[in-house]
Amino acid sequence: MSIAQAHRTAAKHHPRRIAIFGGSFDPIHNGHLSVARAADRRFNFDELHFIPASRPPHKLKQHLAPFPHRFAMVALACTEHPHFVPSLAEAGEDFSGTQLHYSVDTVRYFRNVYHGHGDHLFFIIGADAFLDIPMWKEYETLLGLCDFIIANRPGIRPEAMRLVIPPDLMARPDAKKEAEYPSQVVAHLHKSIIYLLESVSSDVSATDVRRQAHRGQSIHGLVSARVEEYILKQGLYR
Numbered sequence: 001m002s003i004a005q006a007h008r009t010a011a012k013h014h015p016r017r018i019a020i021f022g023g024s025f026d027p028i029h030n031g032h033l034s035v036a037r038a039a040d041r042r043f044n045f046d047e048l049h050f051i052p053a054s055r056p057p058h059k060l061k062q063h064l065a066p067f068p069h070r071f072a073m074v075a076l077a078c079t080e081h082p083h084f085v086p087s088l089a090e091a092g093e094d095f096s097g098t099q100l101h102y103s104v105d106t107v108r109y110f111r112n113v114y115h116g117h118g119d120h121l122f123f124i125i126g127a128d129a130f131l132d133i134p135m136w137k138e139y140e141t142l143l144g145l146c147d148f149i150i151a152n153r154p155g156i157r158p159e160a161m162r163l164v165i166p167p168d169l170m171a172r173p174d175a176k177k178e179a180e181y182p183s184q185v186v187a188h189l190h191k192s193i194i195y196l197l198e199s200v201s202s203d204v205s206a207t208d209v210r211r212q213a214h215r216g217q218s219i220h221g222l223v224s225a226r227v228e229e230y231i232l233k234q235g236l237y238r
């Protein structure tokens with residue numbers, strides 16, 4: 001076996017840290033990117049997959065740019081970082097992004113692809129979205145499928161996040177696991193850990209970006225330069 005082959009074999013067996021970060025990304029903005037970069041600094045991911053959510057037909061009336069635009073902007077933003085990957089996991093078989101997808105199924109898909117090799121899966125989510133998690137399909141199962149990293153958003157206290165976790169999912173703290181990553185722990189569950197990324201406090205939201213663009217105001221500094229250019233060229237959110 002050549003040295004190069006040996007390296008490749010060794011690399012294959014090294015368990016990788018894979019993060020998934022889903023959202024409407026309408027559009028992806030600097031708040032998302034600072035969360036992703038901060039999480040990457042703490043947890044040192046091998047890959048961080050940004051997953052634009054599909055827009056199911058029954059929500060077509062809800063204001064949301066078509067999937068191809070949201071995916072294109074995610075792909076442009078991902079060019080800034082070697083580990084950031086734009087994901088088509090919720091694009092559907094026809095790539096239209098109009099089929100209904102639930103996070104629990106998306107995480108199962110990633111587990112099938114990566115977990116078998118012993119890779120470590122993390123789900124990145126903003127604190128506001130985490131507070132809504134009890135509304136999600138099979139959320140108790142979802143919370144046990146991988147570790148979670150909650151990015152704090154201004155005005156949300158860590159205690160509020162513990163309150164949405166059913167008490168029977170909670171386990172005794174595991175000091176060894178806790179020491180593995182230098183991040184505050186919100187809760188130890190039987191099969192997973194919920195971490196808090198408390199240092200990011202960007203108050204940019206996609207709503208702000210759309211509002212500014214709609215009013216014809218500059219969105220410079222709210223989204224990456226390539227995304228800004230795309231929004232202007234395509235005339236989005238006018």
Ligand code: ATP
Nearest residue numbers: 022023024025031125126129151202204205206207
């Ligand atoms: P909108 O304003 O349209 O509701 P948003 O800015 O919250 O959108 P989404 O695409 O819905 O963006 O968010 C995807 C994920 O990123 C969610 O988990 C959300 O909580 C999180 N998120 C978005 N902006 C921030 C931010 N500034 N800080 C921390 N988390 C964020």
